[in-house]
Amino acid sequence: MAVRFTGDYETSYTEGDNRHVLPTDTMKNTVYALAAVELGEPEAFGLTLGRHFLSRNPRLKKVRVAITDHAWRRLTSGDRAHGHAFMRRGPDTRTAIVDSAREDTTVIAGIDDLLILKSAHSAFAGFPRDEYTTLPETRDRLLATSMTATWRYRDAAIDFGSTWYAVRAALLESFAGHDSLSVQHTLYAMAQAVLEAVAEVSEIKLVMPNKHHLPVDLSKFGLENRNEIFVATEEPFGLIEATLARDRSGPRRL
Amino acid sequence: MAVRFTGDYETSYTEGDNRHVLPTDTMKNTVYALAAVELGEPEAFGLTLGRHFLSRNPRLKKVRVAITDHAWRRLTSGDRAHGHAFMRRGPDTRTAIVDSAREDTTVIAGIDDLLILKSAHSAFAGFPRDEYTTLPETRDRLLATSMTATWRYRDAAIDFGSTWYAVRAALLESFAGHDSLSVQHTLYAMAQAVLEAVAEVSEIKLVMPNKHHLPVDLSKFGLENRNEIFVATEEPFGLIEATLARDRSGPRRL
């Protein structure tokens, strides 16, 4: 979790005047105390914290509260779910960013580190070639990414839990079903699927690193690679990103 | 994946004689080539690699092949599982270590980074107190760990896949159901549960860091902490480990 203050704090920098500088330690204590009163969905807790800090700090213009929520699921024994034993469900996490200003509040939700992979229906061909091109065209490659999505909600009075799951389902469904001509192409289809399926989302940004899996050349060992043996390379990798807004007039920075 | 050679390689160190030093690059190529022929369960592939390297390298006395298997599950659409779209299932991974020597083979399987948590039925009390003790006793604490387990199999001719899942189930079931008096206490119960449930396991080692979640003192803010608000601390942490063998005469190093 992170809390970011932006405001009229110039003299704290120029003169070391701390009279309006809320210490990190106090922010931490405030988070604990308000969490004990009412926690709720991460977006709701971000709104609560935003209101609190604005009401207490006259120099504060805008406060950003960013929350990462690690999902846990109950352990089960046959059909029975244990009452107090849990296992982390991951590696993806749920994120929420609430930007609260005096006259304006923006609620952004997201998913971090969703590792997804397509072993078919993924191509990359038709790209420009020059004297530095060595990459072969492919009609059948393995496509893997660790997706980060962030989306802005139309307003702050929606059901944050069920909407988050609806966005996640739309992303996974479109990723699985897409005939991919490139990471860009699939990213666009996924973002569009969210805007079509979830009316509460006014804008969505996807960041998808291309986690390259290169087919190994086995011909020098007298073997054929039937598109089965890949080496996952760390670097270099392509990092593709785009933001889609429902309304051209209204795009804002995500 | 890691391959470790131990053998009569003294002159490569003392004289720079590389005549028997198989390059890392060749090991890598060998892994790719043999994987293309037959991959199978990680333990089986480790056995294949061990036999191959021993047969080719006369100075080699013992080779350890360590494999980490990242689990993926199919994406689903309603009841239908997609044919070629997957999501990482994590954060825990399946590990296999095969030690192959000329006259002896040991197969070790394991789980890394299984994040599990009990929100009740966990206590820590009755410990010694001296002038440096500040920890209060507790009958109701949050117990969380990132478990690493490794276990040795009785022999190398078992069903590695179903046995691995049986061990994992025994670990989770005993963790969930245990009335914990300490991490040590629960660790022992989990290891014992595996030895009781899975006859193929002759020895098991568990390593369980105590991922401390300390209750926050809210009384100074006029609030009560109903065992709900914890701060997860990184350091210091307790790291508890033990090895249980079925047969006292036969414990070996895991």
Add this chain to the structure above:
Amino acid sequence: MAVRFTGDYETSYTEGDNRHVLPTDTMKNTVYALAAVELGEPEAFGLTLGRHFLSRNPRLKKVRVAITDHAWRRLTSGDRAHGHAFMRRGPDTRTAIVDSAREDTTVIAGIDDLLILKSAHSAFAGFPRDEYTTLPETRDRLLATSMTATWRYRDAAIDFGSTWYAVRAALLESFAGHDSLSVQHTLYAMAQAVLEAVAEVSEIKLVMPNKHHLPVDLSKFGLENRNEIFVATEEPFGLIEATLARDRSGPRRL
């Protein structure tokens, strides 16, 4: 190193049209080939790459080249420096970011991860107190940070090497000599020192996490802490940042 393209690539997203999408693999090869011809200072190499990519890619509007340079120093034997043996000098690294557009080029240099510490002349007091405040005021605390600095150069025809060292010296000198009333206060003094000392810098941004070192309360063990025993905490931490520009009319995003 990272290369980022921004331009008219809409159809690659909407239609999977790759005719103008330069593959990551080609970018990588281009970097190797151009480095073999002439490498030079990181900023100069970024300019070369920018010109190259703009000249070859008609849809490209802006390309950002970001380079991280790890410093190595020669090993020495008495007074003699070895000709071909080196040790990493760290942990800080030198960074360069070159933004090349059709009509405009911006050269940004920087330092990442400079770990610096003041064991005296650092205070934090006079901050506001409310019901969630537990932090005591202090006139003598340990101040530690892992500084990241980025600064924009007035133009692209300067001596990048000696200027970088001049900025680094100004930052270290002002950090060491400052009577710190807060991280903000020292950060401002450091940025101002750079603008005063190095005419080539038109704007500088500093990011300084407060790597808290909390004095341990030893009184419960009957001991006094003479400001010697601290515990370094990871979280939560304050993250202070600010950008200073020479010319109010000209601030740009760093």
Add this chain to the structure above:
Amino acid sequence: MAVRFTGDYETSYTEGDNRHVLPTDTMKNTVYALAAVELGEPEAFGLTLGRHFLSRNPRLKKVRVAITDHAWRRLTSGDRAHGHAFMRRGPDTRTAIVDSAREDTTVIAGIDDLLILKSAHSAFAGFPRDEYTTLPETRDRLLATSMTATWRYRDAAIDFGSTWYAVRAALLESFAGHDSLSVQHTLYAMAQAVLEAVAEVSEIKLVMPNKHHLPVDLSKFGLENRNEIFVATEEPFGLIEATLARDRSGPRRL
């Protein structure tokens, strides 16, 4: 820093009997309290802690104290060193491990993460070739490693500070001056140099990952690579290790 207890703690596992289990939290407090009394060199502090824990815990058979010491150097202004401003000197760290038992104490010192590189006088040739070999022989390669060294001292009554620097100097000097036929070859020369130069060391273990820097094939771009352009690969990498003891009869596990 880590403290590891080994002893008669069986009932804490089998019965949850905590009467002899010193909490992690108490260990932490003890470290702070004893550090306030006298800290000294890391090895000396490890000895102090070992004695303390053995005297207080009757079930304890052996305690290992492992310490990592991050080096800082004073910032300077011209010839003058600042009294209270420091910069981390890295990335290597100094380590100390003290194993204290009732009748026996072992002091081990070490260096972690020393990044060193030779741009000449490094070869790798004459290795065996089979159908999976693709690596070319080379008489002039770049050799880089992140060395970890640990060495055992003859006894516990030596000058730990100056001896540590003497070992470090011997390692760097032999690395720089060696005509390397392989990582193994250089590792052996370095370990031998330490045993020859520093009488206090009875045994030394070196672990040297081969941080491969592969020359890029520029011929396909019509360019020659004059052994200048390398790509640093992360995986796979060779990990070379060996232990040299002064006295064959006395080797112990490091």
